[in-house]
Amino acid sequence: MDNLASLLVKSARSGGDRVAVRQDDITLTYAQLDDASARFATLLRSRGVHPGDRVALVMPNVSCFPVAYYGILRCGGVVVPMNPLLKSREVAFALRDSGSRIAVTSPHSTHEVATATAEVGIDCLVTDTATFDTLVQDSEPMRQVAGRAADDTAVILYTSGTTGTPKGAELTHRNLVTNAATTAGTLLHVGPADVLFGGLPLFHAFGQTCALNTAVAAGATLTLMPRFDPAEALEIMRRDGATIFLGVPTMYSALLNNRGPDGHALPRLRLAVSGGASLPVEVLHTFEREFAVTVLEGYGLSETSPVAAFNPPDRPRKAGSIGVPIRGVELRLMADDGTPVGPGEVGEIAIRGENVMRRYWNRPDDTAEAVRDGWFHSGDLARVDDDGYYFIVDRKKDLIIRGGYNVYPREIEEVLYEHPAVAEAAVVGVPHEVHGEEIAAVVTVRDGSQVTADEMRDHVRARVAAYKYPRIVTFTDALPKGATGKILKREIVVEWKAP
Incomplete structure (x- = not known):
């Protein structure tokens, strides 16, 4: 059968x-x-x-x-x-x-x-x-x-x-x-x-x-x-x-x-x-x-x-x-x-x-x-040795793996953009000793709007599974962009200390 x-x-x-x-x-x-x-x-x-x-x-x-x-x-x-x-x-x-x-x-x-x-x-x-x-x-x-x-x-x-x-x-x-x-x-x-x-x-x-x-x-x-x-x-x-x-x-x-x-x-x-x-x-x-x-x-x-x-x-x-x-x-x-x-x-x-x-x-x-x-x-991305064993070098995608769970930045970014105070947002992974990676959101705020990091976390947490929301939320005046206007995540630096 x-x-x-x-x-x-x-x-x-x-x-x-x-x-x-x-x-x-x-x-x-x-x-x-x-x-x-x-x-x-x-x-x-x-x-x-x-x-x-x-x-x-x-x-x-x-x-x-x-x-x-x-x-x-x-x-x-x-x-x-x-x-x-x-x-x-x-x-x-x-x-x-x-x-x-x-x-x-x-x-x-x-x-x-x-x-x-x-x-x-x-x-x-x-x-x-x-x-x-x-x-x-x-x-x-x-x-x-x-x-x-x-x-x-x-x-x-x-x-x-x-x-x-x-x-x-x-x-x-x-x-x-x-x-x-x-x-x-x-x-x-x-x-x-x-x-x-x-x-x-x-x-x-x-x-x-x-x-x-x-x-x-x-x-x-x-x-x-x-x-x-x-x-x-x-x-x-x-x-x-x-x-x-x-x-x-x-x-x-x-x-x-x-x-x-x-x-x-x-x-x-x-x-x-x-x-x-x-x-x-x-x-x-x-x-x-x-x-x-x-x-x-x-x-x-x-x-x-x-x-x-x-x-x-x-x-x-x-x-x-x-x-x-x-x-x-x-x-x-x-x-x-x-x-x-x-x-x-x-x-x-x-x-x-x-x-x-x-x-x-x-x-x-x-x-x-x-x-x-x-x-x-x-x-x-990987390399292979003379014995045919493969070694992962890096991920081509922006996938974040937090505690063994896959978290996809685009999904979280879509939720962030639903908040009326958000002008632009990017979600990246940062190294974490316990979870492997932690989720970080970097946000620019619309002119005349105000929002706190806790409010942004609560906004996302109410809309996605608990392992997906960004524990780290930082604000910036502008996100790095390329010539076409695409946000360059590789240039985003998130400075934080584990609690």
Whole structure:
């Protein structure tokens, strides 16, 4: 079966009694997860969801997420995952753009999602573990998984660029099945006895593929954590016997700064994986020493399902490197004119293979710009050594990565410009010891207007997710510009001191 949901069906048949998902004292075996998702699929079908229809999924890392995720896929729907921290205006945009037929959320996000669905004119399903049985009480399990072609879209992940509104990357069943199979089989060597730590957001490509789908493909256990807290994360990993930790660099730093009564001892932990941003080499070495575990770095994007390169466990690990292309994937470094760069030179990473998205949803021009001659152009600059290991040098785009979350300056600038006192605004990232980067807004004020930094922060914070608003707001008489009038962000200098 080509449907991504077949991963769950297969694991349920081969080991239905094994624990699939754990969230504190809640456990779902593979048989229970399979049955719950089958009942949810029937419920969705009764609400008018048919193969190819989009269904928004707005939930934190709770046990109902995988139930809804595989239920949507099982009935042939397309999952549109969203960050539960988004505000109603952000949710409404994705609902409209994707043409979602219905939205599924948890009580945590009911207000924002319900506001958005009412505005768009679609239904909102609210459920959690306590209310799930009541919700599906009249639903018989849908035993047959809806037939989908390998190249049909399974998931639409919204990702922004620096030049416009968020774009939906269409990931196919083949994209996600092969990426999960490669991650489980050749990168992490995951088996039924493994317990993966699920602290990465499941609405994000990293957590969705490398934690959820990889665990299900291998018949392993995924232990969930709705909101990352380092002390609680250590306790969960000790309690549940985690064997694999997956995290972004800020998680590694946070764990190092928290010690339990037994120090950093995690007896069953055998492997740690880092992605989302570059892990400082010093943090990598310190983590390996303190936790007595090997840390392997990888690289990918939402558009590549996400894994494209990885430090393979059966080859020497190179600290600071994103590794080599994974099975079924090619990497190439290209100059601005599209020609390959020579040895030792810096070029833009281009990716080709079974992991590259189908297209951007309803964005043919953006798709044509990003995917040329079958190669996806990442916007990231790198060099490659004689052994074929790639090293990220810089980002071609203005993307800011704060605490592992992507923040796109253009989106924040649009919100800043909505304030009547703002004449011009630019958003840039500045280095931060804890978050990797902090968001800074540099603003010029209209003549005759007055506004404080706190007022600007509050204006943005009310309109975007909490991790996106600029903690740093400075004012200037004029922003640097080029001959054409374009703001030159590279010339903006933000002077600040961490509190």
